[in-house]
Amino acid sequence: MRNRNATAYRFLTPYLLIFAIFWVWPIISSFLISFQATRTVPWRFAPGFNWGRLIGDPAFFNALKNTLLILVIQVPVMIALAMVMAVLLNSPLLKARGLYRFAFFAPVVVGEVAYSAVFRLMFSLDFGIVNKLLNSIGLPKVDWFSNVTPAMALIMIAVTWRWAGYNAIILLAGMQSIPEDVYEAATLDRVSKLKQFFHITLPLLKPVIVFCAVLSIIGTMQLFTEPFLITERGGPGGGTETLGLLLYRQGFRSLNFGYASAVAYTMAGLAIAITLVQLWLMREPK
Amino acid sequence: MTSLSSSRLRRSIALHLFLTPLALIWLFPLWMMVVFSTMPDNGIFSPGIELLPHGNFIDNFNNLQRDTDFVGAIIISVGVAVTYTFLSVLLTSMAGWALARYQFFGKSVVVAIILGTITLPYAVVLIPQFIMVARDFKLANTWVALIVPPLFNSLGVLFMRQSFSMMPDDLFDAARVEGVKEWRIFVFIALPLARPMLAALCIILFLASWNNYLWPLLINSQPGSMTAPVALGTLIGLTKVSWGGIMAGAVMLTVPMLIVFVLLQRHFIAGIAAGAVK
Numbered sequence: 130m131r132n133r134n135a136t137a138y139r140f141l142t143p144y145l146l147i148f149a150i151f152w153v154w155p156i157i158s159s160f161l162i163s164f165q166a167t168r169t170v171p172w173r174f175a176p177g178f179n180w181g182r183l184i185g186d187p188a189f190f191n192a193l194k195n196t197l198l199i200l201v202i203q204v205p206v207m208i209a210l211a212m213v214m215a216v217l218l219n220s221p222l223l224k225a226r227g228l229y230r231f232a233f234f235a236p237v238v239v240g241e242v243a244y245s246a247v248f249r250l251m252f253s254l255d256f257g258i259v260n261k262l263l264n265s266i267g268l269p270k271v272d273w274f275s276n277v278t279p280a281m282a283l284i285m286i287a288v289t290w291r292w293a294g295y296n297a298i299i300l301l302a303g304m305q306s307i308p309e310d311v312y313e314a315a316t317l318d319r320v321s322k323l324k325q326f327f328h329i330t331l332p333l334l335k336p337v338i339v340f341c342a343v344l345s346i347i348g349t350m351q352l353f354t355e356p357f358l359i360t361e362r363g364g365p366g367g368g369t370e371t372l373g374l375l376l377y378r379q380g381f382r383s384l385n386f387g388y389a390s391a392v393a394y395t396m397a398g399l400a401i402a403i404t405l406v407q408l409w410l411m412r413e414p415k
Numbered sequence: 416m417t418s419l420s421s422s423r424l425r426r427s428i429a430l431h432l433f434l435t436p437l438a439l440i441w442l443f444p445l446w447m448m449v450v451f452s453t454m455p456d457n458g459i460f461s462p463g464i465e466l467l468p469h470g471n472f473i474d475n476f477n478n479l480q481r482d483t484d485f486v487g488a489i490i491i492s493v494g495v496a497v498t499y500t501f502l503s504v505l506l507t508s509m510a511g512w513a514l515a516r517y518q519f520f521g522k523s524v525v526v527a528i529i530l531g532t533i534t535l536p537y538a539v540v541l542i543p544q545f546i547m548v549a550r551d552f553k554l555a556n557t558w559v560a561l562i563v564p565p566l567f568n569s570l571g572v573l574f575m576r577q578s579f580s581m582m583p584d585d586l587f588d589a590a591r592v593e594g595v596k597e598w599r600i601f602v603f604i605a606l607p608l609a610r611p612m613l614a615a616l617c618i619i620l621f622l623a624s625w626n627n628y629l630w631p632l633l634i635n636s637q638p639g640s641m642t643a644p645v646a647l648g649t650l651i652g653l654t655k656v657s658w659g660g661i662m663a664g665a666v667m668l669t670v671p672m673l674i675v676f677v678l679l680q681r682h683f684i685a686g687i688a689a690g691a692v693k
Contacts, residue, residue: 133517133518133519133597134519134520136513136517136597137518137519137522138513139598140509140510140601141509141510141513141514141525143506143509143510144506144507144509144510144567144572145510145525147506147563147566150547151540151547151563151564151566151567152532152540152567154547155540155541155543155544155547156540156543158543158547159539159543162542217433217434220430222423222426222427222430223427223430223434224427229438230680231676231677231680232439232441232442233441234676234680234683234684235442235445235673235676236441236445237683237687238669238672238673238675238683239445239626239669240626240628240668240669241626241628242628242644242647242648242665242668243448243644243647243664243665243666243669244444244448244665245648245651246647246651246661246662246664246665247444247445247447248444249651250459250662251444251447255460255462256459256460256461256462258447258464261462261463261464262464265464290441290444294441295687298687298688299687301688302684302688303688343533347533347534347535347536351536351537353629354628354629358651358652361652372538373538376542380541380542380545386542389542392538393536393542394539397535397538397539400535400536404534
């Protein structure tokens with residue numbers, strides 16, 4: 130590798146320029162905006178205005194609670210499911226592997242709007258195929274959109290359907306990079322497959338699992354489209370409102386950029402804190 | 416030996432008995448999307464259970480086109496996704512090349528910043544980006560607004576850096592000895608060698624642009640400038656709207672991507688897995 134400042138920066142400039150304009154400046158700007166009252170013209174500096182409102186706003190705590198609830202339930206369930214998919218897809222006993230891979234990986238290419246529309250139809254109260262199927266096996270209909278608990282469950286089901294395969298792809302690639310001879314040695318020593326999974330696969334896969342968890346947490350933290358489209362703007366009555374939706378309502382419906390920026394920084398703070406905890410949990414034991 | 420193979424057989428059967436229902440559940444929403452898109456609206460909202468496609472796709476599509484200019488929106492989406500993919504591949508592979516092949520002042524800082532942005536929610540930049548593009552640059556409802564701000568992406572650069580750093584040094588050194596300029600080495604030697612990785616990157620970037628929702632929803636909200644997902648999204652939740660039409664739109668957004676996925680599965684998976692495996 131050669132030391133060439135000028136050449137290197139010539140290759141990097143367009144990328145760094147975009148980065149500076151559309152990321153660096155907005156990150157700073159959004160921080161500054163969060164300390165301004167933005168519904169007066171001109172905006173005026175008022176340090177406690179938005180942050181003070183934030184800590185006393187029931188709508189914020191409702192959105193925070195919903196977001197964290199989805200985070201705590203959906204992310205672990207999805208990663209466990211993705212792990213099951215990856216392990217089974219990796220099994221040498223599996224026939225027609227391509228078909229199974231297609232089934233689990235296909236949702237990765239489906240856009241948020243398209244799948245939100247389908248989920249809305251599938252789960253509708255009287256004409257939804259899910260309730261019809263529940264009825265046909267003798268179970269009662271579930272009102273997925275008018276009650277908070279089923280509505281939250283629906284959001285989690287939808288997100289899990291969309292993203293489990295994505296995580297399975299990453300986990301599967303991680304598994305396939307573990308050298309085969311580790312398992313061969315274990316098999317010769319008559320270590321059961323289950324033990325091999327817990328004592329070889331899982332520890333070696335830890336960094337990959339953490340990577341999946343970090344990506345999923347950041348994604349779920351910003352969850353917007355599903356409660357926006359599936360449960361109709363966070364319904365019923367704010368029951369599925371997330372921080373992403375609150376930011377949208379405050380920033381782009383009420384045009385209250387200052388308050389929305391404070392919400393955005395709260396999301397970033399939470400995402401960074403959770404990521405740091407994850408990295409700390411996976412640190413190498415000294 | 417027979418007991419070993421019969422236990423293998425039993426395990427294999429158990430595996431398929433578990434995985435097949437799971438796979439069917441996973442395919443079900445996609446299947447129903449296709450079924451709904453071929454049913455008349457009074458069929459979608461009828462008490463019976465319909466699991467097979469009908470013949471109403473064209474009518475549904477006409478209803479959709481009556482509710483919103485979906486064809487126009489598709490044209491915008493395709494144009495934007497193609498332009499975005501080209502520019503983004505260019506930018507990220509140039510940056511990835513610099514990070515992989517040169518030693519330079521400030522390199523570790525650049526890498527640290529790129530890694531850091533992975534963990535930063537997009538929400539943090541959303542509002543200033545919007546104010547800047549819409550108010551300061553007056554670019555709302557233009558293609559530029561859809562294409563340029565999302566050009567920064569961190570996983571793509573890391574993927575290309577990884578790809579270029581795996582190439583052997585002597586390839587490039589031989590050219591340097593002959594006095595070939597660095598940008599020619601990049602364009603004529605490095606890029607052709609990276610073709611499989613570029614293919615993977617193209618697919619991922621095209622898909623990201625094709626499916627992007629929040630930013631286009633905010634910045635291009637005028638009818639006539641909307642992308643296809645945004646145009647479709649405006650119909651969801653309206654009372655007098657053809658749901659068969661919405662489903663026809665969903666199929667038009669999804670099925671081409673599914674076909675690409677099946678044809679280029681290897682590149683697709685490589686692109687997604689790239690983030691995790693070093």
